[in-house]
Amino acid sequence: MLDQTETNLPSLLDDPSLLQTKAYVNGEWITGADGEFEVTNPARGDVIARVANLSRAQVAGAIDGAYLAQKAWAAKTAKERSQILRKWFDLIMANQKDLGTILTAEMGKPLTEAMGEIAYGASFIEFYAEEAKRIYGETIPGHAPDKRIMVMKQPIGVAASITPWNFPNAMITRKCAPALAAGCSFVGRPASETPLSALAICVLAERAGIPAGVLNMVPSASSSEVGKEFCSNPKVRKLTFTGSTGVGRILLAQAADQVMKCSMELGGNAPFIVFDDADLDAAVQGAIMCKFRNNGQTCVCANRIYVQAGVYDEFAAKLKEAVSKMKVGDGLEEGTDLGPLITSKAIRKVQEHLADAKEKGAEIILGGAEQLQGPGNFLRPTIVTGATREMQFATDETFGPLAPLFKFEDVDEVIELANDTIFGLASYFYAKDLSRVYKVAEALEYGIVGVNTGIISTEVAPFGGVKQSGLGREGSHHGIEDYLEMKYVCLSV
Numbered sequence: 001m002l003d004q005t006e007t008n009l010p011s012l013l014d015d016p017s018l019l020q021t022k023a024y025v026n027g028e029w030i031t032g033a034d035g036e037f038e039v040t041n042p043a044r045g046d047v048i049a050r051v052a053n054l055s056r057a058q059v060a061g062a063i064d065g066a067y068l069a070q071k072a073w074a075a076k077t078a079k080e081r082s083q084i085l086r087k088w089f090d091l092i093m094a095n096q097k098d099l100g101t102i103l104t105a106e107m108g109k110p111l112t113e114a115m116g117e118i119a120y121g122a123s124f125i126e127f128y129a130e131e132a133k134r135i136y137g138e139t140i141p142g143h144a145p146d147k148r149i150m151v152m153k154q155p156i157g158v159a160a161s162i163t164p165w166n167f168p169n170a171m172i173t174r175k176c177a178p179a180l181a182a183g184c185s186f187v188g189r190p191a192s193e194t195p196l197s198a199l200a201i202c203v204l205a206e207r208a209g210i211p212a213g214v215l216n217m218v219p220s221a222s223s224s225e226v227g228k229e230f231c232s233n234p235k236v237r238k239l240t241f242t243g244s245t246g247v248g249r250i251l252l253a254q255a256a257d258q259v260m261k262c263s264m265e266l267g268g269n270a271p272f273i274v275f276d277d278a279d280l281d282a283a284v285q286g287a288i289m290c291k292f293r294n295n296g297q298t299c300v301c302a303n304r305i306y307v308q309a310g311v312y313d314e315f316a317a318k319l320k321e322a323v324s325k326m327k328v329g330d331g332l333e334e335g336t337d338l339g340p341l342i343t344s345k346a347i348r349k350v351q352e353h354l355a356d357a358k359e360k361g362a363e364i365i366l367g368g369a370e371q372l373q374g375p376g377n378f379l380r381p382t383i384v385t386g387a388t389r390e391m392q393f394a395t396d397e398t399f400g401p402l403a404p405l406f407k408f409e410d411v412d413e414v415i416e417l418a419n420d421t422i423f424g425l426a427s428y429f430y431a432k433d434l435s436r437v438y439k440v441a442e443a444l445e446y447g448i449v450g451v452n453t454g455i456i457s458t459e460v461a462p463f464g465g466v467k468q469s470g471l472g473r474e475g476s477h478h479g480i481e482d483y484l485e486m487k488y489v490c491l492s493v
């Protein structure tokens with residue numbers, strides 16, 4: 001039974017000053033013109049903070065300040081920007097446990113996962129602190145005897161960011177790190193469910209010496225008003241969004257008026273394929289990591305698990321055995337494997353997908369979608385067999401602890417099934433035959449393919465989707481390009 005006491009978050013922190021509830025704008029901590037909004041702990045349902053609710057006018061003010069601050073920030077040498085970003089990385093890692101505790105309290109993921117996210121998010125700052133010094137231009141042989149051609153790369157200007165609740169630290173640093181490294185300034189609007197993690201890293205950014213106005217965080221209860229300001233304000237030259245494909249479409253349409261450069265990290269529906277020559281034990285562990293990380297609330301979670309007929313029953317039995325040992329509970333409690341879902345709405349979506357599957361013939365071999373007793377948004381992990389393409393989870397992202405097992409006969413059939421979606425973010429398969437590995441990796445229509453692994457997250461690789469899973473890439477040396485403009489200089493000599 002969960003502890004019924006309320007979450008006393010400041011008492012859990014070594015440095016309670018990291019728990020900020022004001023907005024960070026132009027180097028000042030400000031209150032919201034529209035009052036405050038509540039942040040709740042999804043494991044206990046209690047209010048853990050009341051955060052500044054900024055008005056659209058205040059967001060416009062943050063953009064004005066970012067516009068003014070950007071020029072001086074870009075005028076610093078790459079090494080100066082690099083050193084400040086490195087200091088920020090060091091401060092984040094020195095406060096990893098407190099930042100993880102804040103993240104677990106507002107989002108629910110187990111503390112071990114939250115601390116892992118803090119390290120993952122910080123890795124982007126570490127990586128782009130170095131990339132700042134490697135933004136190279138080029139010279140091109142002239143097209144006439146008196147012509148010399150030079151190509152230079154310059155920061156695009158003010159970058160505006162909107163991010164989701166499921167990775168409240170890393171989805172922001174994956175954007176602001178390359179932006180600041182490139183010499184841009186940044187105005188971020190975190191998800192209203194999880195603003196505390198975003199504000200906490202601003203406390204550390206200030207301590208690291210990031211100048212006023214370069215990094216701004218504008219929490220608000222209303223997301224659409226902030227989005228409209230970001231998309232219509234001519235001082236914003238870059239919009240970077242992570243979230244659902246539906247909201248991505250809205251923002252792309254809104255940004256069209258300004259012909260704004262957009263990065264979109266959107267929804268997914270990842271296939272996880274187990275061939276009959278796979279290492280089944282490795283595939284089971286990979287499926288657990290891929291499906292149940294963050295309790296299934298990641299854009300790259302396995303949404304459909306395809307198992308070749310010859311190993312289907314053995315895989316299902318092994319997976320059921322392993323998942324049955326997973327502990328559901330409060331993320332702040334030792335030994336928790338699966339925390340709460342973010343909201344009751346998220347629970348209902350999982351329940352709808354399960355009910356639809358049962359109605360169409362699926363069989364539950366583990367769990368079920370009844371909510372656990374207690375104040376939190378807790379569901380048991382569930383596995384179903386007999387999944388078919390007619391079921392809702394074959395086309396829609398479940399975003400929860402529901403693992404549907406589909407059976408397939410041959411490689412051509414499973415490639416067609418895997419690619420039959422509007423999404424194209426992550427995909428995974430387990431196989432040993434080298435020819436099969438090459439052909440399947442080439443045939444999958446996804447931005448990311450995990451081969452014999454269920455975890456692909458790293459700052460050194462280009463993360464992003466094709467089709468309606470997004471535009472652009474985050475991470476790797478590619479990730480900084482979206483914050484740069486290329487200028488061609490033609491010199492007559």
Ligand SMILES: NC(=O)c1ccc[n+]([C@@H]2O[C@H](COP(=O)([O-])OP(=O)(O)OC[C@H]3O[C@@H](n4cnc5c(N)ncnc54)[C@H](O)[C@@H]3O)[C@@H](O)[C@H]2O)c1
Nearest residue numbers: 163164165190191223224227243244247265266267268299
């Ligand atoms: N591709 C990726 O890297 C990635 C990473 C994490 C999550 N996601 C996707 O995000 C979704 C889950 O997150 P979510 O539920 O927060 O998504 P969401 O799209 O509902 O919300 C994302 C963010 O956009 C804001 N928002 C919502 N409507 C808006 C509007 N009209 N204008 C401006 N902002 C608006 C929200 O408040 C939130 O901050 C899933 O589809 C998941 O796949 C993708």
Ligand SMILES: O=C[C@H](O)CS(=O)(=O)O
Nearest residue numbers: 166167297298299300457
């Ligand atoms: O939910 C989406 C995240 O991008 C997942 S990952 O941690 O970056 O793989």
